[in-house]
Amino acid sequence: MTAPSRPAGTSAAESRDRMAKRLHGLGTTIFAEMSALALRTESINLGQGFPDTDGPASVVDAAVQAMHSGRNQYPPTVGAPELRTAVAAHQRRFYGLEYDPDTEIVVTTGATEAIAAAMLALVEPGDEVVMLEPYYDSYVAVVAMAGGVRVPLTLHAPDFRIDLDALRAAVTPRTRVLLLNSPHNPTGTVLTHEEQTAIAEVAVEHDLVVVTDEVYEHLTYDDVVHRPMATYPGMRERTVTISSGGKSFSFTGWKIGWACAPPELVRAVSTAKQFLTFATGAPFQPAIAQALALGDDYFAAFRASMQAKRDRLCEGLADVGLEVLRPQGTYFVTTDIRSVGHDDGVEFCRSLPHRCGVVAVPHEVFYDHVEVGRPLVRWAFCKRDEVLDDAVARLRRGLG
Numbered sequence: 001m002t003a004p005s006r007p008a009g010t011s012a013a014e015s016r017d018r019m020a021k022r023l024h025g026l027g028t029t030i031f032a033e034m035s036a037l038a039l040r041t042e043s044i045n046l047g048q049g050f051p052d053t054d055g056p057a058s059v060v061d062a063a064v065q066a067m068h069s070g071r072n073q074y075p076p077t078v079g080a081p082e083l084r085t086a087v088a089a090h091q092r093r094f095y096g097l098e099y100d101p102d103t104e105i106v107v108t109t110g111a112t113e114a115i116a117a118a119m120l121a122l123v124e125p126g127d128e129v130v131m132l133e134p135y136y137d138s139y140v141a142v143v144a145m146a147g148g149v150r151v152p153l154t155l156h157a158p159d160f161r162i163d164l165d166a167l168r169a170a171v172t173p174r175t176r177v178l179l180l181n182s183p184h185n186p187t188g189t190v191l192t193h194e195e196q197t198a199i200a201e202v203a204v205e206h207d208l209v210v211v212t213d214e215v216y217e218h219l220t221y222d223d224v225v226h227r228p229m230a231t232y233p234g235m236r237e238r239t240v241t242i243s244s245g246g247k248s249f250s251f252t253g254w255k256i257g258w259a260c261a262p263p264e265l266v267r268a269v270s271t272a273k274q275f276l277t278f279a280t281g282a283p284f285q286p287a288i289a290q291a292l293a294l295g296d297d298y299f300a301a302f303r304a305s306m307q308a309k310r311d312r313l314c315e316g317l318a319d320v321g322l323e324v325l326r327p328q329g330t331y332f333v334t335t336d337i338r339s340v341g342h343d344d345g346v347e348f349c350r351s352l353p354h355r356c357g358v359v360a361v362p363h364e365v366f367y368d369h370v371e372v373g374r375p376l377v378r379w380a381f382c383k384r385d386e387v388l389d390d391a392v393a394r395l396r397r398g399l400g
């Protein structure tokens with residue numbers, strides 16, 4: 001990046017004063033800090049969740065073809081018709097959910113924009129948003145930008161289940177939205193039927209909107225099944241379901257996401273989206289439409305390959321003495337570093353690249369209750385096998 005982060009001649013403190021108060025404390029994301037550290041120390045980066053192998057070549061060809069056939073100008077704000085139709089077909093095929101592509105689906109610049117647009121569109125200043133802690137970091141930022149107040153619902157190691165009494169207690173007359181994520185980053189937990197039933201009951205009882213981030217919908221392991229929140233009783237009419245082509249097809253850099261919801265909620269999200277980006281990556285939309293229609297063999301092989309990587313990294317981490325909290329889904333595995341004589345994840349992750357050339361991410365930065373996350377560290381396994389093996393070999397030397 002060449003642009004200065006603040007006007008020349010301005011001190012950090014002055015610059016901070018000029019920044020709106022609602023952005024204070026957001027700082028630089030841990031991913032930027034750790035990725036920069038990975039580069040500086042030539043470390044293996046298991047910090048950031050992106051695969052180091054691209055998705056299907058046929059999908060790349062579709063994007064190239066779209067560029068050559070003139071799909072290079074602003075597409076409709078709500079998205080290309082064939083992508084909205086493909087998302088509707090995907091929701092029907094995998095979950096039996098019906099959405100009208102014309103009024104109930106909006107394409108966004110990644111799931112990130114869908115989450116931001118949903119918060120800006122649905123949260124009034126002072127409204128409370130109940131969200132699972134540890135959080136995906138953009139949730140904190142966009143709730144702050146909307147002037148909302150986050151209310152954490154803490155997931156505790158080792159199994160990261162929701163305390164259903166705490167869920168009920170977290171809802172107040174000021175609660176507007178429940179913001180969920182399952183399969184869950186960073187813990188890898190997948191909400192159970194009991195948890196989802198309880199969430200649906202609470203949402204209906206208090207007439208809440210549920211915004212649910214399901215970007216890892218195709219990445220659940222063993223016999224764990226992902227069920228969208230919108231399939232639960234009373235939920236379809238109050239749920240904004242968010243996903244993206246990044247994680248399901250290994251094109252995280254294309255930033256093609258979407259939200260499915262009843263017309264009133266899609267109108268609200270689209271209204272905000274118009275003034276965030278107006279429109280999203282034209283040639284990538286028809287390509288992701290094609291990806292969504294890939295056969296069941298693609299989805300089964302993708303899941304099996306990620307599950308094998310999960311098993312490979314879990315075994316390696318256990319082998320070097322880390323206590324592994326085996327994930328049911330996502331790209332990530334969590335370890336408790338007390339098993340190797342440490343208890344501060346931030347300190348551990350800052351020193352690890354220097355000690356052995358591996359980057360991981362501390363959970364602590366995803367909590368308000370930082371003490372709960374302090375001994376936990378997240379590792380991404382969406383990497384080539386030889387990269388995972390090299391990382392484990394380095395850890396063996398560095399921790400041994």
Ligand SMILES: Cc1ncc(COP(=O)(O)O)c(C=O)c1O
Binds near residue numbers: 049243244
């Ligand atoms: C839980 C979760 N939501 C959203 C995103 C971002 O999705 P996208 O790249 O489609 O904006 C990520 C990426 O890591 C994620 O882990």
